[in-house]
Amino acid sequence: MKVTLKDIGKKYEGREEFTLRNINLEIENQDFCVILGPSGCGKTTLLRMIAGLNSITEGDLLFGDKRMNKVPSKDRDIAMVFQSYALYPHMTVYDNMAFSLSMRKERKKIIHDRVMEAAELLQIKDYLYSKPSDISGGQRQRVALGRAMVRKPAVFLMDEPLSNLDAKLREHMRVELVRLHKQLGTTSIYVTHDQTEAMTMATKIVLMNDGKIQQAGVPDEFYNKPANIFVAKFIGSPTMNIIEGTIKKGKFISDDELVVITPSVSDTEKLLAYENKKVSVGIRPERFESGGEFGDTISAKIDVVEMLGKEKILHVKLDNGRELTISTPGHYTYNENEVHSFGFDIESIHFFDTESGNRIN
Ligand SMILES: Nc1ncnc2c1ncn2[C@@H]1O[C@H](COP(=O)(O)OP(=O)(O)OP(=O)(O)O)[C@@H](O)[C@H]1O
Ligand SMILES: [Mg+2]
Incomplete structure (x- = not known):
């Protein structure tokens, strides 16, 4: 029916x-x-x-x-x-x-x-x-x-x-x-x-x-x-990381300037109308990669490691104390208080209009 x-x-x-x-x-x-x-x-x-x-x-x-x-x-x-x-x-x-x-x-x-x-x-x-x-x-x-x-x-x-x-x-x-x-x-x-x-x-x-x-x-x-x-x-566990910032010259710059992201080609087009506007970026914890030889990376200190078996959840802190959640395979080794650099899959980044909260399509 x-x-x-x-x-x-x-x-x-x-x-x-x-x-x-x-x-x-x-x-x-x-x-x-x-x-x-x-x-x-x-x-x-x-x-x-x-x-x-x-x-x-x-x-x-x-x-x-x-x-x-x-x-x-x-x-x-x-x-x-x-x-x-x-x-x-x-x-x-x-x-x-x-x-x-x-x-x-x-x-x-x-x-x-x-x-x-x-x-x-x-x-x-x-x-x-x-x-x-x-x-x-x-x-x-x-x-x-x-x-x-x-x-x-x-x-x-x-x-x-x-x-x-x-x-x-x-x-x-x-x-x-x-x-x-x-x-x-x-x-x-x-x-x-x-x-x-x-x-x-x-x-x-x-x-x-x-x-x-x-x-x-x-x-x-x-x-x-x-x-x-x-x-x-x-939707998603752990919860998606949301970072607020602005689009400047086509790049995403977080408000604290610690996160800089060069959008993918398709995202760049969508973001044309958002130059100098407030935009929030969403990155799922499972989309980070340790090291990250390609593209943009962030550097963060590992604060708490949660071992869940198949995955480890890292609660990391950026320089200004901003917290991010990163999920990695369970067999990777991380020590608390160590500083690591993490990359992310540029294709899997979500952009939102900060004011309305709506996805930028
Ligand atoms: N009989 C009622 N009279 C007045 N207000 C009500 C009544 N039943 C529910 N509400 C109100 O309507 C709103 C929605 O309630 P509802 O029970 O539909 O929520 P829910 O999504 O099922 O929440 P939960 O996940 O806790 O079950 C609440 O603010 C609640 O206080
Ligand atoms: Mg109910």
Whole structure:
């Protein structure tokens, strides 16, 4: 089912300001759309409007061609999984999953087939007759997913469904959810503040901040072509380095004059209009190279080394105390307090208009 949001806005009663404004979005049939953003940016508000649990203040919500604004939640053909996936404690796993279908007075055979199908997919057949209190958190989470799946909804809505699980299990469930989506193809809208979940699971990411969409597109674009400084800093770990400066005679000179960058040929063209204007440069930590025999380099003192196994994260300081983050392969050796020179891949530098924060294209 295709889901379209046209100029959607939300103002809660008793609030002065709109919580969401000008939300325009097309979620194609069979998309796995991840709504990403920091706490309080309005993700749950948006999902609840799509679910029919929040009223829509302005704009149109369409499922296919049908306007849904006034359609009651129960008639929207959706299923929702929340972070706190309360299961009925006195019912078995089987009955928890069968519950909504029984309420709909489906035939016993259909209920049984659907529950068994979901249990098979989610690998929970072995404890269908256990009570929720007798299974692990991850298993309970799968039951909650199963309970939503058996309804075969046109749209599957999930609000941070993995956030109660430990890191290992979350990683595992991410893959399972992707696999499940491949098998079922149900249009899914998934809310999270975890960039890794978004990057790994989404066919489409919608990154929000302050009630507005900052960028929408495929995961690749978020890493390689962030639309503005907010997006650039939100996606990627460790966070992208942002350095403020000015374009002078076609070169980028940082405000402290310690970083000088000769832009690539294609960037030089884009920067023509920015001569003597404030520009910020973004360099991802993984784009630095030790030594750097070619092109521009910076010289920095190593302050702290974080060993993560496959990579080492260096927190370095320039002469004026400015801090940069550099990621290097884990087997490289660095000693704290040593001064090193680092180069960077000139093709992977991002330029932003400092005033608006927008990417210079
Ligand atoms: N029922 C409500 N009445 C008034 N304001 C609300 C209501 N629910 C949420 N808000 C406000 O709307 C804003 C967005 O909240 P929302 O829960 O949608 O954010 P979120 O992105 O889901 O955050 P989180 O990641 O913490 O879950 C917040 O400022 C919140 O205080
Ligand atoms: Mg929320």
